[in-house]
Amino acid sequence: MSTQHSTPVVEAHGLAGGYRGSPIWCNADFTIASGEFVGVLGPNGAGKSTLVKLLLGLLTPLAGNLLVLGSRPYRGSPEIGYVPQGRGLDPEIALRGIDLVGLGVDGHRWGFRLPTPRNGERAVRVARALDSVGATDYADRRVGQLSGGERQRLLLAQALVSEPSLLLLDEPFANLDVRHQATMSQLVADVARARGITVLLVAHDVNPLRRVLDRVCYVAGGGVAIGTPDEIVTGPVLSRLYGAPVEVLTDSRGRRFVVGLEEEAAHPHNDEHTHSYG
Amino acid sequence: MSGTHFSWNLISDVNDMLGYEFMRNAFEAGAIVSLVAGVVGYFVVLRRTTFAAHALAHVGFAGAAGAAVLGIDPVWGLLAFCLSAGGVMGGLGQRLRGRDTAIGIVLAFTLGLGVLFISLYSGYATEAYSILFGEILGISPGDVVLTLVIGAVSLALIALLYRPLLFASVDEDVAEARRVPVRGLSVVFVMIVGLAVAVSVQVVGVLLIFALIVTPAAVAERVSTRPGQALVIGVVVALLSTWIGLAVGYYSPYPVSFFITSISFATYVVVRAVTGLRGRSRPH
Numbered sequence: 001m002s003t004q005h006s007t008p009v010v011e012a013h014g015l016a017g018g019y020r021g022s023p024i025w026c027n028a029d030f031t032i033a034s035g036e037f038v039g040v041l042g043p044n045g046a047g048k049s050t051l052v053k054l055l056l057g058l059l060t061p062l063a064g065n066l067l068v069l070g071s072r073p074y075r076g077s078p079e080i081g082y083v084p085q086g087r088g089l090d091p092e093i094a095l096r097g098i099d100l101v102g103l104g105v106d107g108h109r110w111g112f113r114l115p116t117p118r119n120g121e122r123a124v125r126v127a128r129a130l131d132s133v134g135a136t137d138y139a140d141r142r143v144g145q146l147s148g149g150e151r152q153r154l155l156l157a158q159a160l161v162s163e164p165s166l167l168l169l170d171e172p173f174a175n176l177d178v179r180h181q182a183t184m185s186q187l188v189a190d191v192a193r194a195r196g197i198t199v200l201l202v203a204h205d206v207n208p209l210r211r212v213l214d215r216v217c218y219v220a221g222g223g224v225a226i227g228t229p230d231e232i233v234t235g236p237v238l239s240r241l242y243g244a245p246v247e248v249l250t251d252s253r254g255r256r257f258v259v260g261l262e263e264e265a266a267h268p269h270n271d272e273h274t275h276s277y278g
Numbered sequence: 279m280s281g282t283h284f285s286w287n288l289i290s291d292v293n294d295m296l297g298y299e300f301m302r303n304a305f306e307a308g309a310i311v312s313l314v315a316g317v318v319g320y321f322v323v324l325r326r327t328t329f330a331a332h333a334l335a336h337v338g339f340a341g342a343a344g345a346a347v348l349g350i351d352p353v354w355g356l357l358a359f360c361l362s363a364g365g366v367m368g369g370l371g372q373r374l375r376g377r378d379t380a381i382g383i384v385l386a387f388t389l390g391l392g393v394l395f396i397s398l399y400s401g402y403a404t405e406a407y408s409i410l411f412g413e414i415l416g417i418s419p420g421d422v423v424l425t426l427v428i429g430a431v432s433l434a435l436i437a438l439l440y441r442p443l444l445f446a447s448v449d450e451d452v453a454e455a456r457r458v459p460v461r462g463l464s465v466v467f468v469m470i471v472g473l474a475v476a477v478s479v480q481v482v483g484v485l486l487i488f489a490l491i492v493t494p495a496a497v498a499e500r501v502s503t504r505p506g507q508a509l510v511i512g513v514v515v516a517l518l519s520t521w522i523g524l525a526v527g528y529y530s531p532y533p534v535s536f537f538i539t540s541i542s543f544a545t546y547v548v549v550r551a552v553t554g555l556r557g558r559s560r561p562h
Contacts, residue, residue, distance in 0.1 A: 056455045076457025084451035093448060094324070094499040094508065100448065107445030108456040111438055142503045158452065 006034050007070055009166055009198040010055065014064035015224075017050040023062050024050050028224035030217065032198060034165070037189055038226075039209045040202040041233075042219035043261070048202045049085055051219060052170050055200070056082060069165065076108065081159030085170035085202070089151050091144045097154045098139040101126050104158035129161040130154075132191050149180050153187075160191065167192060169201045173208070181208035188212070206233055207255045233258070284529040295528050303417045304534075308520035310422075310429040311481045311490065316513030317436055318474040319495035320505070321467065325447040328492050329378055330367055330468055333385040334475045335487040337363040340392035342409040342479070347398045352409060353424060356479055360472030363388060368465030412483030412535040414524065425477050432473040435466065443467060444505060481520065482535045489539035490516050493546050500553045515545055 008031045016026035024047035032038055040048050053059040054066060057073035066072065069079050081104075089100070105122050106113060113119070130136045133153040138146055143154070152172055159167060169188065173181040185201070189212035192199045203209055206216065206229060216232045218225045221242045225232055232238075233256050238246040246260045285291055295301045322331050341359025342352035367381050396406055408416065417425075436443070445453040446460045454460045471491075478490050494515035498508040523538030530537075 058455060075455065080455075082452055082455045084449075084455070086451065089449070090326075094503050095448060095505070096503045099503070099505065103441070103445045103448065104452075104456075107441050107453065108458050109441050112440040155449075155452075158449075 008032060008067075009034050009036070009069055010200075011067040012064065013066075015054070015061055015066050016063035017047055017054050017059065018062055019059070020062075023222075025219060025222045025224055026063060028064070030224065030226040032200070032215075032217075032226075034198055035193070035196055036214045037192060037199045037201070037212055038215050038217050039206060039213045039229075040200055040217045040219060041204075041206055046219045046221070048219050049170055051217070051224070052082075052168050052200070052202060055166075055168055056080060078162040079165050081162060081164035081167045081197075083152075083155045083159050083167075083169045083172045085174070089143055089155070091151075093143050095143055096140055097135060097143060097146070097150075097157075098126060098130065100143060100154055101129055101139070101157045101161050104129070104161040125161055125163070129157040132160060132194075133157045133187060148175050149184065152176065152184065156184075156188065156191075160195075160197075163195075165197055167197050167199045167201075169199065171202050171204065174204060178205075178208055181205070182211075185209050185212050210254065210256075229256070291525075291529075295525065299419070300415050300417070301524070301528065303419060303422050304414045304524055305521060306422050307417045307425045307477075308414060308481055308524060309517060310425045311477050312494075312516035312520045313513050314429040314432050314474045315478050315490035316494050316498075316516040317433060317509055318471055319491040319516070320498060320509050320512050321436070321443060321447060322471060322491055323495040323499055324444075325467070327377070327468070327471070328488070330364075330381055331471055331475060331491050332488065333367070333381045334360050334364060334468070334472050335479065335484045336385055336392070337388040338472075338475055338479050339409055339484040340388040340395060342484075343392050343395035343399060343406065346405050346409075347395050351421075352405075353421065353476060353480065356476040357428070357473070359388065360476045361469050364468040364470075364472035365465055368468035408483070409479065410483050410485050411533065412479065412481050412486060414481045414534050415527075417480060421480060425480065428473050428477050432470050432477075435470050439463060439466065482538055486535050486539050489519065489535075489542045493542040494519070497542075497546050497549045500549050515542060519545065 010030070010032040012028050012030050015028040016023045017028070018024035040051060042048050050059065054061060055068055055073055057075040057077070102122065105125060127136070130139045133156050135150065135153045135157055138150055143151060146154070156172065167188070173184050176184065185208055188199060188201065191197070200217070201209065210229060213229055215226060216229050218232050218238070218241060220238070223241055225237060225241050233248055235247045238248065238258060242261065244261065246258060249257045249259060251257070296305070322328055338356040338360045341355035341357070343355070344359070345352045345355025363384050366384055367377070399405065442453065442458040443463055445456070446458050446463050450460050474491060475487060478487050482489055494512040497515050498511035501511050502508045519538050519542040523534055523541055526537045527534030
């Protein structure tokens with residue numbers, strides 16, 4: 001997976017993130033190049049979602065500089081597609097997938113949709129987004145009749161429909177089993193590569209992502225470290241980040257397990273069932 | 279109604295009913311209220327804010343009782359209380375999780391005020407009764423005009439907010455990231471619910487308001503997944519319940535509100551049974 005050499009999609013210098021008066025992490029310096037697939041990892045509450053909110057312009061940096069696609073992040077950029085953290089969609093909601101994805105096109109506009117010639121173009125964009133995630137077959141069905149994985153695909157289609165150049169996915173697969181997590185990460189990687197989209201994916205577990213990741217952005221212990229998985233998910237680097245002795249074990253299939261954090265009661269990389277509130 | 283008898287000549291029955299001004303007022307106000315309640319109710323059900331609608335109705339009770347004490351038209355008290363309580367509720371709880379508590383607190387306080395106003399009110403007990411259970415047959419031409427104005431304002435607001443409100447109702451976090459002012463919308467929406475409640479109380483009263491705001495929208499939600507269709511279905515169910523309820527009430531000695539709520543409830547039960555069966559027979 002080669003990274004293209006052009007203007008960086010994200011540039012952070014001396015960045016501090018958190019809520020007013022209580023920084024969660026600081027002094028972060030990193031650059032993300034166009035077309036990269038970056039996994040944002042780290043323990044619960046370390047500030048992974050804070051990073052996503054900074055990039056979305058929902059929070060302002062406590063210190064330092066942050067540029068997203070060459071400008072300061074601002075809310076409502078059509079250049080950014082976002083799938084938030086959470087329990088996913090309300091399964092009781094009486095909407096079809098196609099309407100849900102359509103909200104990604106013009107849901108932020110005032111008034112209701114008038115019958116204009118542009119509606120044809122809108123329908124094409126919605127159909128294209130649905131097709132790219134393989135959700136065309138069930139786009140007309142009630143969201144409540146779909147499986148968790150199918151609903152996540154719809155949310156991904158909604159994020160893609162504005163044709164963004166940056167995708168921010170905040171624990172999008174937290175409710176899926178490991179096998180589906182791997183399938184979905186592959187899907188995201190395929191779509192992103194086909195469209196030249198840069199991806200930041202917040203995840204609990206590095207292992208389902210290991211085939212698709214270019215780099216890892218590890219948020220822990222009040223700091224941020226970025227590099228390839230081989231550079232970052234190692235005992236010495238994580239020990240320095242956590243400020244506590246940490247070991248990384250690698251099994252015969254190349255899966256990594258972080259151990260030695262018993263006092264934090266958190267095993268972010270080997271317990272798929274721990275729910276994250278990060 | 280006393281002294282009127284139902285014949286099987288429906289045209290003469292309708293002419294007979296519409297010969298009375300109070301019936302014409304009731305049909306007109308009922309139509310406007312059904313339209314507003316059906317449309318606003320769709321979003322109330324979609325946003326799972328039925329508790330807010332319920333609480334606003336009881337807050338409205340305090341307002342109406344207060345207006346009665348002051349000797350002014352109860353609808354002004356309804357409006358004042360529903361709008362300000364709507365603003366407070368919308369402002370207190372941004373997220374769904376915190377909202378029930380905020381609403382409960384406002385609800386408890388205003389119901390206390392309602393008790394005070396009722397005890398201060400020296401007029402007839404029928405005033406309190408009509409606030410609680412509706413007095414559609416007592417609607418004056420002036421009330422119809424006021425209902426029309428309030429209804430038009432709430433529908434215009436819904437039309438203006440339509441897409442962002444739908445977006446924020448379905449997926450608040452993504453909507454917020456797409457620059458939808460979710461917090462402001464939530465305050466304005468609860469105030470629109472306040473307007474809808476204020477006009478609906480005249481027809482079915484504080485205690486029966488769900489029959490027009492929640493039940494028709496719940497029927498629509500089961501029948502259709504398309505927002506436009508669901509809005510129309512909700513309005514039609516509310517309108518038919520109100521008009522048929524009025525017509526049946528005209529020929530019977532029992533309260534109109536009872537028939538309106540029963541028709542809307544029966545519609546829900548039938549639709550639920552039918553869609554439930556259909557859902558079970560379908561493989562997916």
